[in-house]
Amino acid sequence: MKLRGQHIAAGDLLRHTRSRTYARRVRVADRIDRLLETVGLDERPRSPVRGAHLTARVGVALGICFGICFVTGLLSHWIQHPPGWFWWPTQPSWLYRFTQGLHVTTGVAAIPLLLVKLGTVYPKLFARPRIGSPVRLLERASITVLVVAAIFQLFTGLLNIAQWYPWTFFFTTTHYATAWIAIGAILVHIAVKLPVIRRALGEPLDAPETPPDGSPAPAPTRPDHVGALTRRTVLRSTWAITGLAAVAVVGQSLPFARWISFLAPRSGEGPQGLPVNRTAQQANITDGVRGADYRLTLAVAGRETPLTLDDLRAMPQTTRELPIACVEGWSASATWTGVRLRDLLARAGHRGGRDTRMVSLDRGLYGVSVLPANFADADDTLIALRLNDEELNLDHGFPCRLIAPNRPGVLQTKWLSRIEVL
Incomplete structure (x- = not known):
């Protein structure tokens, strides 16, 4: 057998092939070493980007x-x-x-x-x-x-x-x-x-x-x-x-x-200029809540007081600029108008100082929340009827919802049906 004009035996050819393969492996290994060192994965202590x-x-x-x-x-x-x-x-x-x-x-x-x-x-x-x-x-x-x-x-x-x-x-x-x-x-x-x-x-x-x-x-x-x-x-x-x-x-x-913020999932857009996490459709809330049979029930000291939407609208209204902030990190400020919760409870005979349970028409995971006493008595805690000078959108909790200062949005209960003093 000839290689470059020379006669060599089969064993010599095998050794020659192995030596060429070994040389290629050395070159490949050296290139891998350089690449690893470049990205900081070479284990040698002299790597300038590691240590x-x-x-x-x-x-x-x-x-x-x-x-x-x-x-x-x-x-x-x-x-x-x-x-x-x-x-x-x-x-x-x-x-x-x-x-x-x-x-x-x-x-x-x-x-x-x-x-x-x-x-x-x-x-x-x-x-x-x-x-x-x-x-x-x-x-x-x-x-x-x-x-x-x-x-x-x-x-x-x-x-x-x-x-x-x-x-x-x-x-x-x-x-x-x-x-x-x-x-x-x-x-x-x-x-x-x-x-x-x-x-x-x-x-x-x-x-x-x-x-x-x-x-x-x-x-x-x-x-x-x-x-x-x-x-x-x-x-x-x-x-x-x-x-x-x-x-x-x-x-x-x-x-x-x-x-x-090009990767922010909440842009601030939504009904009435406010994002929505859970829509009325997701909560199985329909336009039926707009009917005349809607009632918000106040349960105080064993006595229940039902209020219609017109009853709520007839009470003194308070307007506050409050942010709504969710656990996902997004937040937005809005103008809320409604009845102060402490005034609403006082109408039912409550004098304050107790936690309050908010119950929603939504039967989901956060359909019920407990409002601590200091929030229930706060001047800025509202049962909101309007958002940004408009009647609440159904996705934002129509007929009425809780809006309290310094609380996660998931606890700002929407579609209220019952308020209980604990």
């Missing part, structure tokens, strides 16, 4: 976002499902609008931060030994729980903003329980990695990576193929993408910024 210096800085921002989400999420959950000791003020009326908007905006901003952090530490998640010392076992267990819980929280929270629920569990309680797991894993992770974090934050971003044992950083083993990609470039890009993610949704909480 504690970058990871710690991104981790601080991610920790701040998760901390804000945790605190504001607790508030939102406790307002909707209040424990006996919890108290929430009626003023300022925009406070829940602010806390829940902050919750959703920081949650969305945390998504690119989490992706970058996972990208910088990805190889270490599979580094050997798998178990090692008890401290290492604790660290790896906390990281596993943290990664899973963080991804779950951000993924389900993002779908909740869009009101898409491709699961069977109840989002609110599951999200609340997982938040405790995530924040616990974060605290364990910080405690284990605190020496590394302090050292990394105390050194310049471009400082050579120090091995875990504190020995001098190894010299580069091969030329730098990354070129312009540095830690500073990655960090600046991370801040830019994070800011863009926040801007993309913050407009649904800040109406003046609505025009730049």
